Amino acid sequence: MNTGIIVDTCVWIEFFREPESELTLHLKGLLRERKVIMVGMVMAEILQGVKAPKEADLVKQSLEKLSYLEITRDSWEAAGEISASLRGTGVTIPLSDLAIAAVALSGDHEIFTIDPHFYKVDGLRLHNVH
Numbered sequence: 345m346n347t348g349i350i351v352d353t354c355v356w357i358e359f360f361r362e363p364e365s366e367l368t369l370h371l372k373g374l375l376r377e378r379k380v381i382m383v384g385m386v387m388a389e390i391l392q393g394v395k396a397p398k399e400a401d402l403v404k405q406s407l408e409k410l411s412y413l414e415i416t417r418d419s420w421e422a423a424g425e426i427s428a429s430l431r432g433t434g435v436t437i438p439l440s441d442l443a444i445a446a447v448a449l450s451g452d453h454e455i456f457t458i459d460p461h462f463y464k465v466d467g468l469r470l471h472n473v474h
Contacts, residue, residue, distance in 0.1 A: 348379050
């Protein structure tokens, strides 16, 4: 399987709002190298934050060029199991982040994020800017 990098919503938000930030410049490099993978949960989160229909069309056109991974039944099961395991230790993570983590784990993909939730998921490979 071709491993890639799933870019979390928080990084995409900065990409669209701060064109010269360190995260944005790094993401631009990953996009040029065709390493970025889109997942449905991230796409939905990005689009829910778009205010104008014209802007939504531009965002959709940009995102449709990326490789896309659909979440499978196995990944949904894994998300539930990760959640149950973490809750057993007193840690609760939003279902959206659990789904993204499960997709990443299923394909040995990295996640490019600044969200601390992902640091709590065992075995997850996180993408570093440096």
